[in-house]
Amino acid sequence: MFNxxxxxxxxxxxxxxxxxxxxxSALLKTETKHSAVDFLEITVEHYLDxxxxxxxxxxxxxxxYTLIPHGLNLSLGSAEGLDFDYLKQLSSLIQQLDPPWWSExxxxxxxxGIQIGHLSPLPFSAEALDVLSENIETVKQQISTPLILxxxxxxxxxxxxxxxxxxxxxxxxxTGCGLLLDITNLYINSVNHAYxxxxxxxxxxxxxxxxxxxVGGHSEQGYLxxxxxxxxxxxxxxxxxEVLKRAPVKGVILERDDNLPTFEDLVxxxxxxxxxxxxxxxxx
Amino acid sequence: xxxxxQQQILARLLTDVELRQQFELNGPATLLSLxxxxxxxxxLLALAQSxxxxxxxxxxxxxxxMITKMLPRSSQAMGTEFKALFKQYAQTPLPDLAQKxxxxxxxFVSWLQLNLPAEQASWRELLxxxxxxLKTRLPGRGLIFRRYHFAxxxxxxxxxxxxxxxxxxxxxxxxxxxxxxxxxSNLYKVKE
Numbered sequence: 098m099f100n101x102x103x104x105x106x107x108x109x110x111x112x113x114x115x116x117x118x119x120x121x122s123a124l125l126k127t128e129t130k131h132s133a134v135d136f137l138e139i140t141v142e143h144y145l146d147x148x149x150x151x152x153x154x155x156x157x158x159x160x161x162y163t164l165i166p167h168g169l170n171l172s173l174g175s176a177e178g179l180d181f182d183y184l185k186q187l188s189s190l191i192q193q194l195d196p197p198w199w200s201e202x203x204x205x206x207x208x209x210g211i212q213i214g215h216l217s218p219l220p221f222s223a224e225a226l227d228v229l230s231e232n233i234e235t236v237k238q239q240i241s242t243p244l245i246l247x248x249x250x251x252x253x254x255x256x257x258x259x260x261x262x263x264x265x266x267x268x269x270x271x272t273g274c275g276l277l278l279d280i281t282n283l284y285i286n287s288v289n290h291a292y293x294x295x296x297x298x299x300x301x302x303x304x305x306x307x308x309x310x311x312v313g314g315h316s317e318q319g320y321l322x323x324x325x326x327x328x329x330x331x332x333x334x335x336x337x338x339e340v341l342k343r344a345p346v347k348g349v350i351l352e353r354d355d356n357l358p359t360f361e362d363l364v365x366x367x368x369x370x371x372x373x374x375x376x377x378x379x380x381x
Numbered sequence: 382x383x384x385x386x387q388q389q390i391l392a393r394l395l396t397d398v399e400l401r402q403q404f405e406l407n408g409p410a411t412l413l414s415l416x417x418x419x420x421x422x423x424x425l426l427a428l429a430q431s432x433x434x435x436x437x438x439x440x441x442x443x444x445x446x447m448i449t450k451m452l453p454r455s456s457q458a459m460g461t462e463f464k465a466l467f468k469q470y471a472q473t474p475l476p477d478l479a480q481k482x483x484x485x486x487x488x489f490v491s492w493l494q495l496n497l498p499a500e501q502a503s504w505r506e507l508l509x510x511x512x513x514x515l516k517t518r519l520p521g522r523g524l525i526f527r528r529y530h531f532a533x534x535x536x537x538x539x540x541x542x543x544x545x546x547x548x549x550x551x552x553x554x555x556x557x558x559x560x561x562x563x564x565x566s567n568l569y570k571v572k573e
């Protein structure tokens with residue numbers, strides 16, 4: 098069951114960036130961290146089973162920044178259970194980085210020996226809750242660092258007895274995990290599936306929101322796609338304002354992957370997020 | 382239908398183009414052929430075909446995008462042919478390994494080496510050159526030796542410039558050494 102004190106005691110990290118190789122020169126230019134970037138999120142899979150160059154990069158980043166590991170491939174929602182070799186590698190990386198928390202997605206990525214290659218949705222059902230809870234319990238036995246869970250976008254609606262927000266709330270309650278609320282994913286789902294993002298927020302356990310993701314996507318065949326490829330649009334900034342006003346968020350991450358702008362453009366977005374958080378006393 | 386069964390079927394529908402086309406044409410018969418009873422098939426048949434196709438297409442686009450990033454010069458040199466051949470290759474499953482996109486790119490290169498026409502020798506060599514570069518990102522020691530006929534290290538790969546290339550890492554914790562020896566000129570070290 099959820100213990101609010103354990104999440105409240107996590108340190109405020111501020112404003113950060115999802116690390117991608119093209120940002121390395123700007124982020125590692127000096128002996129200390131970049132003044133606009135308080136912390137970094139690293140993609141776990143980029144540092145598993147790699148050569149010395151990536152390990153050196155990780156060490157250089159760790160010397161300057163707090164690093165939050167962000168997993169893509171644990172497949173917490175897999176009904177067939179977890180890949181224990183992968184879990185062992187993940188555990189070792191998290192131990193090496195010693196972060197205040199780490200994150201994964203509410204999804205499945207493999208089934209029946211097939212690697213799907215992307216975050217695939219679960220039904221919002223009691224059975225899916227059971228599977229997630231059991232897998233997360235297994236993970237917690239291997240990794241004691243607090244785990245926070247991210248909401249994904251979904252094009253396929255697989256049904257279930259619960260609504261998405263109720264499902265996430267029950268999952269957090271059962272597992273004690275915090276939420277990594279991706280406000281871009283929330284916005285995209287609200288548009289693609291025609292619901293009110295603010296009403297969705299009302300049903301979430303906002304006291305368990307630890308971190309946010311934000312970025313812009315693109316539109317294709319009448320759907321919004323979370324391609325992490327564009328500047329953050331105004332409706333997502335408005336959602337950020339609302340969440341930072343109401344939730345004890347410890348950090349926000351700009352998650353840009355494609356169509357990369359100049360680093361100065363990223364800094365501009367980070368500074369805007371910083372000011373919003375400061376307005377609500379989330380970080381200095 | 383159990384969640385386990387639903388996930389196994391979805392994984393196949395999302396990654397197997399031919400199966401998805403069969404499902405679009407005749408969902409109940411396709412599911413029956415996969416051992417799903419009529420009673421259990423309802424949940425899958427209720428999936429909007431357009432959403433399923435769009436999601437599967439998105440997965441394919443993402444896979445192509447990652448491979449293009451891994452093989453930037455080959456994809457540029459091959460132009461539209463790269464994408465067309467990827468669509469044929471994409472029936473091959475994504476490797477279930479930690480560096481899955483890198484391994485996917487290596488697997489795609491191997492597939493192309495078997496399927497490219499013989500007259501595309503410069504493409505073959507450029508693909509091989511970029512594949513070796515990807516292999517050097519993986520852990521472990523190694524010695525890789527190649528003979529190229531085209532200047533795959535230059536922008537203009539069509540230029541004939543025979544050379545021997547050698548990649549060497551004796552210590553798994555050290556960086557790779559790379560030597561290029563032009564066959565008709567003096568030996569020189571290019572970079573560490």
